Amino acid sequence: MNRDPHARETGDRRWISPLIAAGVALAIAPTFAMTDEIGRWTIALGIATNLPCAVLGCYLVLRRMSLLGDAISHAVLPGIALGFLIGVRFAGEGQARLGGPGVVVGAMAVGMLTAFLTHALSRLGKVPEDASMGVVFTSLFAIGVILITRAARDVDLDPGCVLYGLIEMEALDTVQVLGVEVPRSLGSLGLAGVLTAGFVGLLWKELKLVSFDPGLATAVGINAAVVHYALMAMVAGATVAAFEAVGSILVVAMLIVPAATAHLLTDRLGRMMLVASGVAVLSAGYGYLGAVRLNTSVAGMMSVVAGLLFAAAVVLGPRHGLLGKLLRTLGLSLRIVREDLLARLYRAEESNAAPVASGHGGPIAALAGWQLRRRGLIETGRDAPGLTAAGRHEAGRLVRAHRLWESYLSANFDLPADHLHEPAERVEHYLGPALVDDLSTELDRPTSDPHGRSIPPGEPGRS
Amino acid sequence: MLTYNTLIVLIGTGLLGANAGLVGSFAVLRRRALTGDALAHAALPGLCAAFLIAGRRSMPALLAGALVSGVLGVVIISGLRRATRVKEDAAIGIVLSVFYGLGIVLSRIVQDTEGVGNKAGLDSYILGKTAGIIAQDVLLIGGVSLVSLLAIVLLYKEFVITAFDPDFGRVQGWPVLRLDLVLMGLIALAVVFGLPMVGVVLMAALLILPGASARFWTDRLGPLLVIATAFGLTIGLAGTALSARYAGMPAGPVIVLVGSALFLLSVLFAPRRGVLGRAIREWRFRRDLEERRMLRLLYERTEPSLPTIVPFHPVDDLHARSDRERARTDRLLARLTSRGELRLEPGGGYLLTEAGLGRAAAATRGHRLWERFLHAYPEQATVEADLGRASVDDVLMPEIVAELEDHLRAAGRLPGDDAGGSRR
Numbered sequence: 078m079n080r081d082p083h084a085r086e087t088g089d090r091r092w093i094s095p096l097i098a099a100g101v102a103l104a105i106a107p108t109f110a111m112t113d114e115i116g117r118w119t120i121a122l123g124i125a126t127n128l129p130c131a132v133l134g135c136y137l138v139l140r141r142m143s144l145l146g147d148a149i150s151h152a153v154l155p156g157i158a159l160g161f162l163i164g165v166r167f168a169g170e171g172q173a174r175l176g177g178p179g180v181v182v183g184a185m186a187v188g189m190l191t192a193f194l195t196h197a198l199s200r201l202g203k204v205p206e207d208a209s210m211g212v213v214f215t216s217l218f219a220i221g222v223i224l225i226t227r228a229a230r231d232v233d234l235d236p237g238c239v240l241y242g243l244i245e246m247e248a249l250d251t252v253q254v255l256g257v258e259v260p261r262s263l264g265s266l267g268l269a270g271v272l273t274a275g276f277v278g279l280l281w282k283e284l285k286l287v288s289f290d291p292g293l294a295t296a297v298g299i300n301a302a303v304v305h306y307a308l309m310a311m312v313a314g315a316t317v318a319a320f321e322a323v324g325s326i327l328v329v330a331m332l333i334v335p336a337a338t339a340h341l342l343t344d345r346l347g348r349m350m351l352v353a354s355g356v357a358v359l360s361a362g363y364g365y366l367g368a369v370r371l372n373t374s375v376a377g378m379m380s381v382v383a384g385l386l387f388a389a390a391v392v393l394g395p396r397h398g399l400l401g402k403l404l405r406t407l408g409l410s411l412r413i414v415r416e417d418l419l420a421r422l423y424r425a426e427e428s429n430a431a432p433v434a435s436g437h438g439g440p441i442a443a444l445a446g447w448q449l450r451r452r453g454l455i456e457t458g459r460d461a462p463g464l465t466a467a468g469r470h471e472a473g474r475l476v477r478a479h480r481l482w483e484s485y486l487s488a489n490f491d492l493p494a495d496h497l498h499e500p501a502e503r504v505e506h507y508l509g510p511a512l513v514d515d516l517s518t519e520l521d522r523p524t525s526d527p528h529g530r531s532i533p534p535g536e537p538g539r540s
Numbered sequence: 541m542l543t544y545n546t547l548i549v550l551i552g553t554g555l556l557g558a559n560a561g562l563v564g565s566f567a568v569l570r571r572r573a574l575t576g577d578a579l580a581h582a583a584l585p586g587l588c589a590a591f592l593i594a595g596r597r598s599m600p601a602l603l604a605g606a607l608v609s610g611v612l613g614v615v616i617i618s619g620l621r622r623a624t625r626v627k628e629d630a631a632i633g634i635v636l637s638v639f640y641g642l643g644i645v646l647s648r649i650v651q652d653t654e655g656v657g658n659k660a661g662l663d664s665y666i667l668g669k670t671a672g673i674i675a676q677d678v679l680l681i682g683g684v685s686l687v688s689l690l691a692i693v694l695l696y697k698e699f700v701i702t703a704f705d706p707d708f709g710r711v712q713g714w715p716v717l718r719l720d721l722v723l724m725g726l727i728a729l730a731v732v733f734g735l736p737m738v739g740v741v742l743m744a745a746l747l748i749l750p751g752a753s754a755r756f757w758t759d760r761l762g763p764l765l766v767i768a769t770a771f772g773l774t775i776g777l778a779g780t781a782l783s784a785r786y787a788g789m790p791a792g793p794v795i796v797l798v799g800s801a802l803f804l805l806s807v808l809f810a811p812r813r814g815v816l817g818r819a820i821r822e823w824r825f826r827r828d829l830e831e832r833r834m835l836r837l838l839y840e841r842t843e844p845s846l847p848t849i850v851p852f853h854p855v856d857d858l859h860a861r862s863d864r865e866r867a868r869t870d871r872l873l874a875r876l877t878s879r880g881e882l883r884l885e886p887g888g889g890y891l892l893t894e895a896g897l898g899r900a901a902a903a904t905r906g907h908r909l910w911e912r913f914l915h916a917y918p919e920q921a922t923v924e925a926d927l928g929r930a931s932v933d934d935v936l937m938p939e940i941v942a943e944l945e946d947h948l949r950a951a952g953r954l955p956g957d958d959a960g961g962s963r964r
Contacts, residue, residue, distance in 0.1 A: 143633040144574055151741075201807070201815065204755065208573045208748045215745035216800040219793035222667065222741075226789060327644075330637035337630045373648040380641030387634060397625055 094351055101355035108362030115249070116365060118260050123361030123379060125266035126322040129273035129315040130331035131357035135350050136308055138336040140288050144207070145192060146332040148214035149309065150316045150325050152191040153184040154221025157320060160184075162228050181265075181317050188313020189306050191217065218325075262322065269318035276311050277350075280304065285346055323376040330380035331357060334387050341390040341397045356386050407441075413506050414445040416475050419454060420505075422464050423472035427530070473533035474513075479505040480526035480533075481516045487527040488520060497527055510536075546784070552673040552681050553776040556737050557795075559685040561750030561772020562692065563730040565765055566723055568751045569703040574632055575614060575724075577744035579731045581636040582613025584643025584740050587665055591650050599677055599736075602665075606732045613639050614724060640740070668739035668792025677736075684733050688726050692765075699723060700761060737776070738792040749799035750775060756810035775799040825928065832903040832930065834872055835881070838892055839900035839955065849897065851889030901955040906931030908953055912944045 109117050137146045160180030191213055198209035251258040277284065283304050286294040291301040312332070319328045339352035364379030371378070392399050446462065449455045454468035464472060482504050483497040508516070517523070517535060525531050567576050586609025587602055594601035613635045620631040647666075692699060701709040702719045709716045731743050738746050754767035779795030786794075811817045842850040854869055873890060876882040881896030892900055909932045914921055917940075926935050933941060948954035 138627075138630050141627050141629050143627075143629045147633055147636070198807075203813070204752050205568060205571055205573070207571055208568045208752050211573050211577065211744045211748045212752060212800065212803060215742050215748075215796055219742060219745070219796040219800070222793040223789065223797070226793075327637065327641055329633060330641055333630055333633040333637060337626055337634055340630075341624065341626070368645075371645070371649065372652060373645045377641040377644035377648070380638055381645055384634070384638030384641070387638070391620070391624055391626075399623060 094348055097348070097351055097355060101358055105358050105362045108366050111366060112369070116369065118263075119375065120362050120365050122260055122263060122266065122322055123365060123375070124358050125263060125270055126319040127331045127335070127357035127361050127379070128354055129269050130319055130328060131335035131353040132273055132277055132350050133308070133312050133315055134332035134336035135339065135346070135353055136284060136288050137312065137332060138340055139346075143333045143337075144210060145195070145309070146312055147329045148195065148210050149188045149191050149313050150328040150332065151214040151218040151221075153187050153313055153316050153320070154218050154325060155224060156180060156183040156187040156221075157317060158221050158224035158228060162224065181314055184317040185310040185313045187217070188309050188316070191313075192306065192309045266318055266322070269315055273311060273315060276307075280307075284308065323379065327376045327380050330383055331360075334380065334383040335360070338383070338387040338390045341387075341394045344396075356383060359386060410441055411445050411448065414441055415449055416506055418442070418445055418449060419464070419468060419472035420475045420479065422455065422462065423469065423476050426464065426469075475505055477533040477535060478508040478513050480530065481513060481520065481523070482508065483526045483528070484520050484523050484532070485516055494527060548675050548678055549673045549784075550777055550780060552678040553737055553780040553795075554773045555678070555681050555685045555776075556734050557746065557750070557772035557774070557776020557779075558769045559681075559688050559772070560730045560734050560746045561754075561768040561770075561775075562765060563688055563723075563726045564747030564749075564772070565751030565754065565768040566692075566699060566703060567727050567747050568755075570720075570723070572724075572727065573744060573748045574629075575617065576727055576731055576747040578617060578632045578636040579610045579614055579728055580735065580740045580743035581643075582639040583607070583610035583732055583735060584640055584665070585609045585646055586612075587735070588643055588646035588650050592646070592653065600680065603680075603732050603735075606735060607728060609639065610732060611725075611728050614728070643740075665735050666739050666741060667790035668735075668737055668742065668795070669790060673736065681733055684729050688729065691722065691726060695719065695722070737780075738795050739790065742792040742796045745796040745799060746772070746775070749796070749803050753799075753803045753806040756806040756813045771799075771802060775802060828930075830872055831876065832907075834869075834876065835892075835896065835900035836903045836907055838882075838890070839897075839904045842892065843904075843955070849892050851885055851887065851891050853889045903930065905948075905955045906933075908948055908955075909941065909944050912947055913940075916944065916947070 108120055112120070134143075134146060137143050157180055160183060194213045195206070195210045198204055198213060199206045204212070250261050252261045252264075253259075283294070283299050286297070286299060287301045287304045291305075294301045294304070316325070316328050316332075319331065323331070335353035335356035336349070338356050339349040342352055343349050360379045360383040364382040365375055367382060368375040368378035390398065393401075395401055446455070449468065450457065450462075452467075453465055454471055455462045456465050479501045482501040486492055486497050486500065487494075514535065523532060524534075564573075564576065567573050583606035586605035586607070588605075589609070590598075590602045590605025593605075617628070617631045617635050620626045620634070621628050626634070698709070698714060698719050701712075701714065702716050702723070706716050706720075709719075727747070730747065734743055734746055750768040750771035751764070753771050754764045757767055758764050775795060775798050779798040780791060782798065783789050783791040783794035806814065808815050809817070812821075838852055841852055842848075854866075854873060858869060873882060876896065877884060877890070881893055881899055883891045883893050883896075885891055906929075910927060913924075913932055913936065917924075924935060929935055932944065936944075945954055
């Protein structure tokens with residue numbers, strides 16, 4: 078009987094996370110099965126690329142800093158280009174790579190610098206924050222592109238690859254590890270993943286607090302600024318690690334889209350990271366498969382798949398999805414129309430007027446009528462529907478709520494008599510039995526409403 | 541010197557830059573700068589699709605495709621913002637990256653159908669390449685720029701209101717939403733037509749840089765728009781000329797860097813709002829404050845014995861805490877002397893001259909009025925008080941000033957031009 082005090086009412090149960098993990102594992106398995114060894118390594122590389130970005134991206138999305146992630150991923154380019162040029166100079170053409178330890182450190186510095194410059198520019202120059210971010214990262218990116226273009230002249234490199242990566246090539250560049258041919262980048266990507274996991278794990282509480290309430294964090298003694306810049310540095314690091322595989326623009330996709338998708342599906346941070354990781358993994362696998370099928374860019378397909386998963390979450394998400402909202406709204410409308418119909422018939426009976434066959438109302442009214450008939454609350458009479466005994470009982474409950482509310486308004490507010498019906502018409506649908514009992518008690522169990530009509534009695538045993 | 545082709549290209553890019561600068565200023569004002577970025581990225585799939593359908597050289601078709609998918613992206617962004625719990629920045633980032641990914645996917649497919657040689661055509665839209673602009677394109681660009689200009693001129697007041705105070709506009713009954721859509725449409729046109737020039741990735745810069753730079757040179761919207769347009773024109777021309785010199789360089793980054801250089805110059809050297817100008821003004825203000833403080837000190841020294849002026853010996857009367865402070869004081873006194881406000885006596889003391897006495901009296905009066913104001917109306921301190929001003933005269937209403945003066949006069953503390961503070 079001891080319910081977890083942190084679990085909320087709707088569906089937050091302990092088995093959900095393992096279920097998600099199992100589901101993702103199950104869903105990704107076919108992709109591994111449907112391709113060859115190179116394909117499997119490429120998918121593994123994709124997963125290794127996307128995971129750290131997705132996890133770190135959760136913080137960015139929650140703090141509404143998605144575009145700062147965008148900015149950083151662009152701004153690291155000059156650092157990478159410089160590292161690349163230096164690499165070419167020292168290590169020779171064949172050895173030149175876009176990633177490397179010095180470059181990573183340099184890129185992390187640039188990442189922090191971007192955040193700092195944006196802030197400084199917007200304060201110093203009184204430029205709006207988004208415009209100053211735009212100026213800083215596009216300038217840095219322009220420098221980077223120029224450097225890369227120069228580098229590309231010395232090396233046979235397509236400058237466009239900085240934008241969309243070379244993951245197709247990465248799987249071929251292998252190293253012998255324990256007798257198995259492993260792609261070289263998996264090392265640096267794996268390291269990035271481990272570092273990210275370590276960072277997030279060790280600073281879990283601090284990051285959480287700084288993300289949701291930096292003021293409280295500072296008051297409690299956590300230096301919010303330090304944590305913030307550390308996060309920016311990690312984002313820059315993950316960006317650089319992912320760069321070789323997916324290029325700069327698509328890192329943005331992996332930073333934002335999985336986290337945003339997860340945000341639509343859950344309200345808890347841990348589970349959000351799990352779902353984001355799931356999206357990252359699935360994008361890697363199915364993105365690769367799709368790219369092979371259509372013979373196109375793997376990185377591009379990965380972000381498209383991520384986008385499709387996001388779209389699915391937007392429409393089908395259980396709590397926040399559009400479809401769910403539509404159905405809930407429809408359900409509510411139907412309930413209201415049903416209750417109004419019953420109440421109208423009741424009032425017609427009361428005043429012995431001939432019940433008006435309601436031809437108007439459209440499809441919802443028709444559906445409501447059909448539902449009432451099915452539940453045995455109304456029956457189709459000779460010209461028009463009439464209440465059954467059960468229907469009369471239901472209607473009476475509603476009219477009781479309506480008239481009690483009118484009495485309540487009349488007793489507590491200085492409203493003219495003809496102003497009581499309208500609000501009661503609206504509120505009556507939301508007065509549950511407990512509230513109706515309270516009203517009746519408070520008003521001293523009245524038997525007639527301000528218009529002189531009798532209030533239907535409540536259940537025996539209730540007031 | 542200038543070949544026909546070069547001229548065409550220069551005119552084209554100049555117009556594009558000018559248009560982007562003009563429309564972009566509104567984007568910056570409306571905090572829509574990064575929506576322009578998203579528009580540019582979202583245009584890519586449409587571009588590629590049009591490429592597949594209509595073929596390479598049909599610029600109107602390409603741009604129509606870019607416009608459609610770009611606008612679709614923006615519509616999705618605002619749809620997400622309104623119908624889901626996705627926040628604006630995330631929505632922009634999602635549309636930007638997913639559409640771009642789709643664009644890359646389609647561009648590879650295009651490559652395969654058209655052959656690798658034609659990849660260059662599409663790449664030019666990603667990083668920009670101005671050399672391909674022909675006379676027809678210039679006419680099109682010119683037409684679009686003219687439309688933008690006309691729209692802004694005709695709807696100037698409306699745009700101003702929606703930029704600065706949309707709620708007021710709504711209350712006044714203006715169709716704020718529709719005006720916003722018109723503005724977004726103009727931005728979309730500017731973006732789509734700017735694409736061949738700077739490419740998808742750097743388009744945002746072309747929208748932001750001219751307006752942001754112009755902001756440093758003026759505080760009023762009209763002049764800002766004019767300056768931004770001029771800057772855009774300059775950036776377009778200079779950037780294109782430079783990138784033509786270095787043949788292998790994509791045009792986009794060069795143009796953007798020219799813009800950034802211009803921006804940096806504005807940040808540093810614009811007279812009133814630039815860093816240098818502000819530093820100079822601050823320095824001057826501090827000097828003036830120093831002088832006033834010193835004069836006030838001298839006045840208070842000699843006030844009891846007015847109209848006789850008492851000499852002032854800095855070594856005895858001032859307790860300098862360090863050599864540096866003493867040196868500063870000496871410099872200050874020398875400055876005042878050279879301006880004729882102090883006179884050095886043979887005995888080593890300083891005497892206030894007539895001019896000096898006048899200025900010292902004014903400084904003291906100003907200071908005491910501020911003191912009295914803060915004493916009498918403390919609750920207005922944060923709203924009304926501008927303690928940087930030498931006196932309350934320009935800040936407060938004359939009645940209040942008179943009241944404060946009366947109070948000082950009654951206490952014998954209102955500096956006049958003779959003993960005891962007679963009526964001024």
